[in-house]
Amino acid sequence: QQQVKQSPQSLIVQKGGISIINCAYENTAFDYFPWYQQFPGKGPALLIAIRPDVSEKKEGRFTISFNKSAKQFSLHIMDSQPGDSATYFCAARDSFSGGYNKLIFGAGTRLAVHP
């Protein structure tokens, strides 16, 4: 009930290609869905986030697509660049976490963009 399932575990994309990372959840109490980007030896940084009343959000080359009925959301990175090589985490906030702002994270996807 609390899980967020993320796939694939790793992804290799050529420069200029589209990177797609998928996440799925079961808990209908989730009300906020952020994506984080983490470079080696660093903490994750918030990349982009969406709420369930919106089906798509775009910020530059990064787009979240959200399918509420299927309980799935995905991150698309257009025109992928070697500098995008990092680990990406999806997450979801449980609105029924007793007043705590508690995020549940996916297992992460290691993206490598080859020149």
Added chain:
Amino acid sequence: DGGITQSPKYLFRKEGQNVTLSCEQNLNHDAMYWYRQDPGQGLRLIYYSQIVNDFQKGDIAEGYSVSREKKESFPLTVTSAQKNPTAFYLCASSSPGGGYGYTFGSGTRLTVV
């Protein structure tokens, strides 16, 4: 600039020792969190705190302890009861006024020697 400072960046612990990881934030955030990250795995919640003098166990609290005596500080102690403490530890904070996203520190890599 506002942010979260974790120290030290690298920490080595001998078997049977307790060690304390520091986490300080100047973002005026109410909530603070500790996560553990192992290679190839996601982020697992150790402890979280909504306000001063209050904290809750996360999914993997055994072998860890925390305190929240000041809003800015949320130190994590890895005790000798934690049998496999080698990992990357991340501290985070959040505030309702800033949305629900977390701000993370740069992490502390703890190694048992």
